[in-house]
Amino acid sequence: MIVPLAHVLVLAVILFCLGLICTLVWRSNVIMMLIGIEIMLNAAMLVFVGGACHWGTADGQVFALMIMAMTSAEVSLALALVVYLHRRRNTVDTDEFRELQDQ
Amino acid sequence: MTATDLFIALPIILLAVGALVTLLVGAITRTTNIGIVIALAATLGAAFWLMQSPPTLPAPTLGLSAGGLSRLFGVFFCLLAAGVLCLSVAYNRERGISGEEYPSVLLFTTFGMLALASATNLLTLFLGLEAMSFGFYILVAIDLQRGVSGETGLKYLLPGALSTAFLAFGIALLYTVSGTLSLHELMQFTLTSGTPDPIALAGWGCLLAGLAFKLSLAPAHLWTPDVYQGAPAPVVAFLSGGSKAATILFLLLLLPQAVDVSALRIPLCALSLFSMMIGNCAALRQNHVRRLMAYSSIAQMGYVVLALLSGKSGGYQAAAFYAIAYGTISLAAFGAITVIERNGGGETLDDYRGVGSRQPFAAGVLALSLFALAGIPPTAGFTGKFLIFSAAIRSGEITLAVTGILLTAVSVYYYLRVVVALYFNHADNTEDTQPRSIPTAPEYAVLIAAATTILILGLWPGKLIELLSRA
Amino acid sequence: METYLFYILAVVTVIGTILAITEKHPVHAIVHLVTSFFSLAAIFFLLAAPLIAMFEVIIYAGAVMVLFMFVIMMLDPGRTDQAGRPGLRQWLLPAILGVIILVSIGVLAAGYVTAPHTSSAITVREFAVTLFRKYGVAIEIISMQLLFAVVGALYLGRRRAP
C-alpha cells in the first residue's frame, strides 16, 4: 500500500460528494445528472479498489468490475430514455416533466 | 459446477432461460401470448422446484444457498410474477402493450429477485437487487402509448440510479472495514457489540439511504406516487409487492447476522416514524386512487421498519410475514384496480363511484384488500400488524408502537373513503352508459387466489409463522 | 515517488471533476471528466489493480463517455446549452448536503487508522479465480443485465406510429 488507506477514502468521499452535488444541482439537464451518478459510482469503485489493496483480496476488485458493467447497462438504458423523452418533448430539463403530480 | 450447484441454481437458470427463450420466440413469431405462456411456465416451474427441493448446503462455487427463508421468498416471488403475468394479458391487450419484451423483462426481474433471495455474499445480493430494479426501470415505462410513460420511467430511473450509487458506496465502505463480502462475516465485523467502527457506521448510513429509496421510506419516498400513477397497473402490483418484499429480504438477510444492531436504532426509528406519519397524512386528502395506494404503501413500509427495529424479539419474523402479506394484498388490490381500469374506467375516487354494483367481483376484492391494509381482522393485514406491534412492544419501542397504532386508526379513514366510493355513492346516470367489464378467467383465478391467501393468512397464520421462525 | 504521484493524480482528479460539474457546456464537461477518469485509472493502477485501471480507461473513458458525447451531439446541443447553468441559489442546498456528508465521513476517514496489513499483490490470476470460482452467479446476472439493457434501449428507441 503506497498511501494510507485513510487518504484513499478521503479522496473517494470528495469525489462522491462532488458527484452528489452535480446530480442535485443540474436539474435542468438529465445528462449532467447521469454524469453526477457516474462520478459517485467511480468513488465507490475507488473505495473498493483501495480496500482490495489494503486487505490483499480480489473481492473488492471484482465488485468494482461489476459496478462498471452495471453502470454501463444503466447508462445505456437511461440515455435511451433521454433520447425518447427528448423526441417527445424536445427538452432535457427534468423539471419540465411534471404531468404526474398531486392535484 | 457441481450437482449441488445445479440443484440450487436450477430455478434461477430456469427463469434466465425462460427470459431468453421468450425473447427468441418473440423474434420469430409476433403473437404475444406465446411469450406469456412460456413466462408462466418458467415462473411456475421455478416455484414448483423451490417448493419440492429440500434444504441443502450452500453451493460452493456460485455464492448461492437454499435456506428456508430464501426458498420461501423465492416461491413467493415466482408466484407473484405468475399472478402479475395472468393479470397482464387482458390489460396489455387493451392498452396496446405488445411484443415479447414485457414477459421477458418480467422474467428477468423475477430472476433478479430470486438471485437476491439465495445470495450468500454481498456482491450477488447487490447485483440481484440491481437486476430487479433494472427490470423495473423498463417495466414502468413499458406502456409507451401513454404520454406519461416516459416521465414515469425517468422518475423511477433517476432516483433509482442515485440509490444504487449510495448502496454501492455503502457496501464499499463496509468492505473496506471488514475485508470480506460474505454476509455473515461482514455483519459480524461491522455491527459488533460495543462501539462499532465509525467508517462502518457511515457505510451503514449510505446503505440505509439507498434502501430507503427502494422501500420508499420518507423522506426518500417522493417518487412513489408518481410512479404508481404512471406505470401500468399489473406492473404496479409487481413493484409494490415484489420489489418491496425483495428489499425487506435484503435487510432480513443482513441484519439478523449482526451481533448488535442498536447502533442503527435512531436512523431506523426516524425512517419508520416519518414514513408512517407522512404516508398516512398525505393519503388522507388524496383523490387519486393509485396515489392514495402509493402513500399507503409508504406508511406500510414504515410499519415494516418498525418490525426490523425490534428484530431480536420476533420482529424479523414479523417483517418477513408482513412482506409476504403486503405483497399478496397489493397483488389483490392492484389486480382489482387492473380489472376496474381495464374498460377505460377512470382513476380518481369520483370515477370509482358505483363500481361496486357495476363490477361487484373486482370491487369486492379491492374492498377486502383495503380492509386488510387497514388492519381489520380477520385479514392478513391484521395479523401482520399485530405481529409487528407486539414485537415492537416486547422490545420496548412503546412510543413508536403507540404512534403506529394511532396512525393505523387514522388510516382507516382514507381506506374507507375508497370503500365508500365503491359501494355507497352511485354516480347518477353512469349505471347504464358504462359497459360492465367482466374479468377474464386468469384474472378471476389470480384475484380469487390472492383474496383467499389474504383471508387464510388472517385466519390461520400459524403455519407461515412457524415456517418463518424455523428459517 | 509513487506516493507523490498518487497525490498529484488525486488533485488532478478532484479538479477535473469540479471543472466538469461546474461547466456550462456538457461537451466541455465530458472532456474534463475524461481527464479526471484517466487520472483515476492511474490511481487504480497505483493501487495494484491494473485490470480495473484498464477497464476504467476502456469502458468509462472510452465507451461510456463516448456514448454520452454521442447523445449530447444527437440532441441539439444549442438547446441544451440554453438551459443554462443553475443559479447560485440552486447550489445552496446540494452544497450543504454534500458538505455534511463530506465532513461526516471525510473527517472520520482522515483520522482512520488501520492496522498495517501485510498483503501480497493481487495477481491477475488471483483476480480471475475469485471472479469465476467465487462469484459465478454474479457474472450471469451482469451478463443478463447487459442483455436487457440492449432490449430496453431498443424498446425505447423503436420508432412507433404516432
Next chain:
Amino acid sequence: MKLYLELIILLPLLGGISNALLGGRLFSRRSSEFVACAVIWGSCAAALTAAYSYRSPEVVEIATWLSDFDFKAPLTLYLDPLSLSLCLMITFVCGLIHLYAVGYMRDDHCYVRFFALLNLFVAAMLTLVLAENLPLLYLGWEGVGFCSYALIGFWYSDPKNATAGRKAFIVTRIGDIGLGIAIVWMFELFGTESITRLNQMGNLLPVGIVTALGLLMLLAAMGKSAQVPLMVWLPDAMAGPTPVSAQIHAATMVTAGVYLLMRMFPLIGSSTTVSAAIAITGALTAFYGATCAVAQRDLKRILAFSTISQIGYMMLGVGSGAITAATFHLLVHAFFKALLFLGAGCVITTLHHEQDIFRMGGLRHKLPGTYWPFLAGALCLAGLPLTGGFFSKDGILSAVWRTGGMLYGGLYLVGLMTAFITAVYTMRMLLVVFGGPSTPLSHQAVDGADLTENKDKRMVSGVGPLPRIMEWPLIPLALLGLGGGLLNLPEYLGGGLLHSFLAPLTGHEPTLPHATELLLQGSAAIVALAGTATAWLRYGGQRRSLRLSEAQQPARGLQAFLREGWRVDQLYDLLFVRPYVRLATLLWQRVDEGCIDDNLDRTSTQLGRFGNMLGGLGQGRVSLSLTGMAIAAALMIAWLAWMTA
C-alpha cells in the same frame, strides 16, 4: 361440548358465506331466506344443547391461531354462565329478527347482501361473546363493527345513509383504539391474553395501572355501547333497515361494551376509580338519552335514544359491581327493545316509511297485531310494576343504593329521575302513535289508497297489509319481556334464577334486607306510575290533538336543544371537525400555495421546497425526490458518524 360450541359460531358463519357466494345465483330467494334463518335457529338449538349439558365453566380450544414465541392467541372458546346466557339470548332474539326480516325485506332486491351480512354479524357477535382471549374477542369486536357499518349504510344510494355508516364506524374506532392499546399493554404486563388468566391477576398490579387499563376499556365500551361522550353515532345509525336497528343497535352489538366490562370486571373492578367512572358514565348517559328521547319526533330516534339511556343503566349496574343485575337488564332489555323496534318497523312499513310520530295516530284499531305486543314492550321500557323491565331496572337501582356513599347516592337519584323521564317518553310515544283518531296518512296507508308521500320508491311496490311473518315474532318477545322478571325474582319472592346461575362468576353478591328492597321497589313503582300519569295528562285523550297542532310549530328553546341531542354534534363539529378542517386548509393551502407559489421564486427557494417536501407534496419534480433522498442520507450519515462514534 366442543362440537356444540363450534356449531354455535360456525353455523351463522357458513350461512353468511354460502349466502354471499351462492345467493342470487344458485339459491332462489326462498332458499336464501331459508338458509339465513335456519342457520340462526340451528345455532340457537346448539346453544340450548350446550346449556342443557353445561356443568361448570369450560375452556375449549378449537385451533391455533396467532402464535409467535411466547405470544399465544389460539381459537379458544370459553363457556361460563355469562357467555352462555348471552349466547342463548343472542341466538334466540336474532332468530326471531331474521324471520321478521324475511317479511320486512320482501320487496328489496338486495336481500342476498342483507342476509349474508346479518348472518355474518351473528357469527362475529357470538365470537365476541364466546372468546376466551382478547385477540379473538377483538376479532369479533371488529367483525360486528364492520357488519354494523355495512348494514347502516345498506341503502347506500342515499348519501345520508352512507354518511351515517361512516360516522358510526369512525366514532366506534375511537373506542377501538382504547381496546387495542389495552390488549397490547396487558400482554406486555402479564405475558398472556387469556381472559380467565388475566382476571386472576388483577391483584398483582399497582392500582394505578389497573385504573389506566380500566379506563382504556371504558373508552372502548363508550364507543361500542354509545355512551357519553361517544354516543353521537347511534341515533344516526337508525338509517339502516329496521331489523338491523333491532338486532344490532338495540339487542346485541351495542351491549358488547357492557359485556366487555363485565367480562373483565374481576380485573378492572379492583380499582374504585374505574368503577366510579363506569357508574358516572352510565348514569350520565342514562339521563342524557332519556332527556333527548322526550323531545324526538322520529319514532326510531326515540327508540335509539332510549337504547342509549337503557345501556347507560347497564353501565351504572356494572359500575356498582352488580354484574347479575346488569346481565339481567341486558337480557330483558334485549327482549323488549327488539320487540319495540320490530313493532316500530311494522308501523313504519304500514305507513310507507313515515317515521314522524306526529303524523301517525289511531293505529290501535288499524294494527291490533302490532299494538298489543308494542304495548307490552312499552310497559317494560317504562318500568311499570311486575313487568320484566321493572324488576331488572330495580335490580340495578337497588345495587346502586346498596353501594352507598355520596356519589352513589347521587347516582341513585339520577337513576330514579331517569326512570321517571323514561316512563314519560315511552307513554308519549305510545299515546301519540297508537292513540287518538286516525290521521289522513294512516287512513290512506291502511286502505291502500294512492300515496304521494313516499320517499323511497323501491319500497312502494308491494305494500299492502302487513305480512304475518312480521307480526308473530313480536309475540314471544312480548311474553319474554313481560315475564322476564321470573328470570331473576327479588329475594323475598323466592330469589332469582339468574342470580344463582351467575353466582360462581360474581361470587355471592350481598343482598338488601327485604324491607329496604320493598321500599326501593315501591319508590321505583311510584316513579314509573307518576311518569305514566304525566304522559297521560299531556298526551292522553283530547289533549293529544292539542299537542299535535303544537307540533306543527318549529321547536324552540329547550325542546330544540333536546331534540338535537343536546347539540353534541354541533359541539363536536366546533371542537374537532372545524379546527381540523381549518388546520388542513392552513397546512395545505397556505403552506402549499403561499410558500410554493409566492415565496418560492422570491425569497427562499430551498426552504419552501423543503417544507413542501415535508408536506408530502412532490409537485411532480424528480429533482425534489433526489433531494429528499440526499437529505435522508446526509442526516443519517451525520447522525451515525457523530452521535454513535
